[in-house]
Amino acid sequence: MIGLDTVEIAPRINGRETVLEVPVRMTLAEMLRDRLGLYGVKVSCEMQVCGVCTVLVDGQPVSSCTFLAADTDGRRVLTVEGLAEGDRLHPIQQAFVDRFALQCGFCTPGFIMMTKHLLERSPLPDREEIVEHFDGNLCRCTGYAPIIEAVQDAAGRLGRRGS
Amino acid sequence: MGVLPAFRLHRPTTLAQALELVNDDRMPYAGGTELLLAMKEGLLRPTHLVDLKGIGSLRDVRESGSGVSIGALVTHTQAADHPIVVDRLAGLAAVLNRVGNPRVRATGTLAGNLCFAEPRSDVAAALIALGGEVEIASAEGRRAMAVEDFVIGPYTTALEQGELVTGILVPVQPDLRFAYLKHQTTERPTLGVAAAANSHCSLVVGAVGFAPQVFRSPSPSDLDPSAIADRVEVVPDLTGSEEYKRHLVEVYVRRAVAALGGRR
Numbered sequence: 001m002i003g004l005d006t007v008e009i010a011p012r013i014n015g016r017e018t019v020l021e022v023p024v025r026m027t028l029a030e031m032l033r034d035r036l037g038l039y040g041v042k043v044s045c046e047m048q049v050c051g052v053c054t055v056l057v058d059g060q061p062v063s064s065c066t067f068l069a070a071d072t073d074g075r076r077v078l079t080v081e082g083l084a085e086g087d088r089l090h091p092i093q094q095a096f097v098d099r100f101a102l103q104c105g106f107c108t109p110g111f112i113m114m115t116k117h118l119l120e121r122s123p124l125p126d127r128e129e130i131v132e133h134f135d136g137n138l139c140r141c142t143g144y145a146p147i148i149e150a151v152q153d154a155a156g157r158l159g160r161r162g163s
Numbered sequence: 164m165g166v167l168p169a170f171r172l173h174r175p176t177t178l179a180q181a182l183e184l185v186n187d188d189r190m191p192y193a194g195g196t197e198l199l200l201a202m203k204e205g206l207l208r209p210t211h212l213v214d215l216k217g218i219g220s221l222r223d224v225r226e227s228g229s230g231v232s233i234g235a236l237v238t239h240t241q242a243a244d245h246p247i248v249v250d251r252l253a254g255l256a257a258v259l260n261r262v263g264n265p266r267v268r269a270t271g272t273l274a275g276n277l278c279f280a281e282p283r284s285d286v287a288a289a290l291i292a293l294g295g296e297v298e299i300a301s302a303e304g305r306r307a308m309a310v311e312d313f314v315i316g317p318y319t320t321a322l323e324q325g326e327l328v329t330g331i332l333v334p335v336q337p338d339l340r341f342a343y344l345k346h347q348t349t350e351r352p353t354l355g356v357a358a359a360a361n362s363h364c365s366l367v368v369g370a371v372g373f374a375p376q377v378f379r380s381p382s383p384s385d386l387d388p389s390a391i392a393d394r395v396e397v398v399p400d401l402t403g404s405e406e407y408k409r410h411l412v413e414v415y416v417r418r419a420v421a422a423l424g425g426r427r
């Protein structure tokens with residue numbers, strides 16, 4: 001009963017099958033940034049509070065700052081880098097740009113990934129639902145109002161695209 | 164980035180294997196939403212983690228006798244979305260939908276919440292009011308105990324060395340009225356008041372003290388909000404002074420009584 005020190009994992013990251021050997025103590029944020037160069041994943045509070053490290057694992061939002069890379073074996077991981085198609089921004093990204101929903105941009109990948117999750121669960125959220133969904137995401141620049149508008153705008157774009 | 168202190172990981176796939184592994188130094192690990200944070204902060208330094216997530220038998224939500232059994236690996240989101248919980252325990256589903264933030268809910272489990280016994284828990288207060296029980300297993304056998312007796316104090320439970328929580332059993336009482344009201348300005352609640360009533364009434368004041376505090380009465384109207392506010396244990400912190408928190412308790416208990424149809 002010595003236990004594992006490293007594990008081999010095979011997550012599907014932004015649509016690509018990936019095989020990695022990682023120390024069991026490695027967080028998902030460390031793996032995505034330091035091993036794979038996915039710097040859209042930010043790290044700040046490391047306490048599940050600020051949301052800048054948000055990525056989706058099997059469609060569910062997680063704080064990659066305090067989530068073991070080892071736990072992504074066989075699962076789908078989506079980061080902000082996985083949204084655009086070539087040079088064409090994802091409708092959520094475009095809505096954030098068009099609505100000036102970012103200033104310094106540090107919180108933006110987290111808000112965008114949370115938005116992706118919200119709109120999959122609830123394609124036309126009202127204001128209250130959006131605000132509640134962002135309980136764990138902090139932005140120190142925008143005052144949130146343009147972010148909420150961007151989510152509503154993105155919901156409209158995705159709705160039109162879907163129909 | 165802070166790094167996690169080194170540890171070794173165990174991945175049992177059955178409860179029996181897990182029970183053989185766990186001890187004071189080989190800590191159970193579920194969602195990690197408390198454990199990994201405490202390890203990063205250096206508050207906990209287990210040298211081994213026993214990942215329970217490979218144990219399929221702990222993932223179920225099912226009807227069990229006159230209640231609903233929620234497996235130890237079920238996350239807040241999974242429980243809140245589960246048709247049995249939505250149908251039979253709508254009040255609990257509503258509480259779970261407002262725990263922390265969507266990432267904590269997607270990863271954290273109800274069992275992990277109870278086992279960590281962080282005083283600012285919505286889950287403990289709500290489950291105590293609903294008469295919930297914790298199902299416990301060890302190599303010697305199984306036992307069950309009321310959530311009320313399980314959560315003893317801050318970061319302290321009645322779980323003994325070598326034991327694991329396998330699930331939570333919540334009785335379903337069709338005539339039960341239930342209300343949960345909370346006041347929250349940071350990531351954890353400042354106050355949570357859970358109240359449940361049918362032929363008798365239980366009211367639980369959570370988050371303001373070191374542990375959930377239970378008040379019982381024949382009916383909601385017999386509860387005296389100002390007497391409860393005077394009596395509860397209150398811990399002042401950055402979210403409020405003792406005086407402020409006592410005031411909150413009185414207001415929220417009054418609202419909870421009103422929500423159950425009591426007079427006051």
Ligand SMILES: Cc1cc2nc3c(=O)[nH]c(=O)nc-3n(C[C@H](O)[C@H](O)[C@H](O)COP(=O)(O)OP(=O)(O)OC[C@H]3O[C@@H](n4cnc5c(N)ncnc54)[C@H](O)[C@@H]3O)c2cc1C
Nearest residue numbers: 193194195196197198263271272275276278284285286328
């Ligand atoms: C930012 C933030 C906000 C939060 N807000 C709220 C809130 O508003 N309301 C609220 O009620 N809670 C809140 N929480 C707490 C949250 O509910 C818990 O973190 C979560 O449910 C714990 O579950 P876990 O599976 O992640 O536990 P882990 O972190 O994996 O484990 C926690 C502890 O329980 C032990 N353990 C886990 N499972 C078992 C088992 N089956 N048997 C024995 N021991 C076990 C572990 O050894 C560890 O000591 C918040 C947490 C965070 C980080």
Ligand code: FES
Nearest residue numbers: 044045046051065
């Ligand atoms: S860095 Fe992960 S939630 Fe703040």
Ligand code: FES
Nearest residue numbers: 103105139140141
């Ligand atoms: S744009 Fe700067 S923190 Fe949000």
